[in-house]
Amino acid sequence: DTGVSQDPRHKITKRGQNVTFRCDPISEHNRLYWYRQTLGQGPEFLTYFQNEAQLEKSRLLSDRFSAERPKGSFSTLEIQRTEQGDSAMYLCASSMDREGLETQYFGPGTRLLVL
Amino acid sequence: RKEVEQDPGPFNVPEGATVAFNCTYSNSASQSFFWYRQDCRKEPKLLMSVYSSGNEDGRFTAQLNRASQYISLLIRDSKLSDSATYLCVVTGVTYKYIFGTGTRLKVLA
Numbered sequence: 550d551t552g553v554s555q556d557p558r559h560k561i562t563k564r565g566q567n568v569t570f571r572c573d574p575i576s577e578h579n580r581l582y583w584y585r586q587t588l589g590q591g592p593e594f595l596t597y598f599q600n601e602a603q604l605e606k607s608r609l610l611s612d613r614f615s616a617e618r619p620k621g622s623f624s625t626l627e628i629q630r631t632e633q634g635d636s637a638m639y640l641c642a643s644s645m646d647r648e649g650l651e652t653q654y655f656g657p658g659t660r661l662l663v664l
Numbered sequence: 665r666k667e668v669e670q671d672p673g674p675f676n677v678p679e680g681a682t683v684a685f686n687c688t689y690s691n692s693a694s695q696s697f698f699w700y701r702q703d704c705r706k707e708p709k710l711l712m713s714v715y716s717s718g719n720e721d722g723r724f725t726a727q728l729n730r731a732s733q734y735i736s737l738l739i740r741d742s743k744l745s746d747s748a749t750y751l752c753v754v755t756g757v758t759y760k761y762i763f764g765t766g767t768r769l770k771v772l773a
Contacts, residue, residue: 590765
């Protein structure tokens with residue numbers, strides 16, 4: 550399967566714990582995005598990378614959240630001191646600009662539940 | 665006001681019906697437009713890009729109206745398998761996607 554992959558698919562944690570999610574983009578894609586989706590809402594942008602550079606961060610990304618893409622390939626999203634409000638689906642997407650049209654392909658997501 | 669607005673539905677339609685969804689966006693500088701489909705507890709999947717001249721893909725037709733700042737999706741001859749949430753997506757000067765809340769469609773036998 551050459552699509553975007555995410556690991557783990559599900560995570561249950563207790564409030565106050567740290568969690569880390571991984572995303573492996575489509576191999577030739579240079580852009581990688583993180584989104585968060587809660588029930589009944591569309592995904593909300595968190596941050597994105599072009600190669601290894603983090604180019605934009607949403608105000609939603611508090612100082613408890615950090616994302617990295619150290620070698621311009623896979624990315625990790627870490628949430629420190631989790632809160633119940635962090636419970637959501639965390640989606641990763643990747644893209645490569647083709648003729649000016651940016652099409653993002655999404656991974657299956659990591660579903661986080663904070664107890 | 666949200667940047668991208670959609671009627672959340674649900675739209676319940678019989679098989680074979682034609683159904684249309686609209687989506688409005690607030691930023692006149694928006695550059696790219698898409699419709700994604702999302703099945704329950706799954707990731708969004710690209711349904712179609714929306715071009716200025718409008719475009720069609722089988723039973724699906726997308727239109728863009730820049731003057732009124734809305735995009736539309738028309739589904740003809742609805743199938744049971746079309747039941748899903750349809751997400752409107754807009755991009756601005758950066759590459760991030762801005763999603764609507766999605767419109768739920770249920771096609772009934």
